[in-house]
Amino acid sequence: GNSVTQMEGPVTLSEEAFLTINCTYTATGYPSLFWYVQYPGEGLQLLLKATKADDKGSNKGFEATYRKETTSFHLEKGSVQVSDSAVYFCALIRKNSGYSTLTFGKGTMLLVSP
Amino acid sequence: GAVVSQHPSRVICKSGTSVKIECRSLDFQATTMFWYRQFPKQSLMLMATSNEGSKATYEQGVEKDKFLINHASLTLSTLTVTSAHPEDSSFYICSASLAGAYEQYFGPGTRLTVT
Numbered sequence: 001g002n003s004v005t006q007m008e009g010p011v012t013l014s015e016e017a018f019l020t021i022n023c024t025y026t027a028t029g030y031p032s033l034f035w036y037v038q039y040p041g042e043g044l045q046l047l048l049k050a051t052k053a054d055d056k057g058s059n060k061g062f063e064a065t066y067r068k069e070t071t072s073f074h075l076e077k078g079s080v081q082v083s084d085s086a087v088y089f090c091a092l093i094r095k096n097s098g099y100s101t102l103t104f105g106k107g108t109m110l111l112v113s114p
Numbered sequence: 115g116a117v118v119s120q121h122p123s124r125v126i127c128k129s130g131t132s133v134k135i136e137c138r139s140l141d142f143q144a145t146t147m148f149w150y151r152q153f154p155k156q157s158l159m160l161m162a163t164s165n166e167g168s169k170a171t172y173e174q175g176v177e178k179d180k181f182l183i184n185h186a187s188l189t190l191s192t193l194t195v196t197s198a199h200p201e202d203s204s205f206y207i208c209s210a211s212l213a214g215a216y217e218q219y220f221g222p223g224t225r226l227t228v229t
Binding site: 032041042043044046049089093095100102103105107 | 118120148155156157158160163207209211216217218220221222223
């Protein structure tokens with residue numbers, strides 16, 4: 001079946017440091033891939049997505065490239081801010097008849113200190 | 115746009131009672147709504163998928179008689195936890211999507227505590 005594996009946290013960084021959160025997946029076919037962010041006490045927000053191999057999703061300085069050969073979708077940011085502190089979820093979509101369901105990784109907490 | 119609300123945000127109930135959680139799409143019509151459960155420091159686990167006007171599709175291992183889902187309109191889905199027990203305590207999150215679209219918009223979640 002489909003599954004998503006992401007690095008365990010928490011990831012603790014100082015402001016302006018470089019961020020990488022690893023994500024790999026197992027799926028049949030060619031899924032679409034997503035990164036969601038969950039700020040404390042809030043629901044999930046879509047951060048970025050990629051729908052086919054070699055696509056790069058980007059938003060708010062975050063980037064991730066869909067790598068079919070390594071089945072990966074690692075999240076990166078060149079310079080993190082304190083406000084980036086949150087839990088980040090990697091996910092893939094499974095398409096059913098008429099709708100699609102998401103499979104999530106376990107989430108990686110990011111803590112950025114000033 | 116694409117705002118999803120949940121009510122209540124927190125609820126505490128006694129063991130054996132039932133609790134209803136509402137999920138509303140505020141500015142769009144959601145043909146499909148999803149219910150997830152999130153345990154502390156763990157991922158979201160899909161419980162069920164509901165399409166407006168039809169029965170919900172439950173994921174393997176989720177008791178449909180315990181977690182009753184109703185999707186009576188294009189803007190409202192409800193999850194009722196029947197005869198709640200302490201092990202049902204969790205963070206429940208709903209999401210909604212438009213017809214033919216794969217993007218899901220998530221609600222802020224409901225923290226259920228069963229004493």
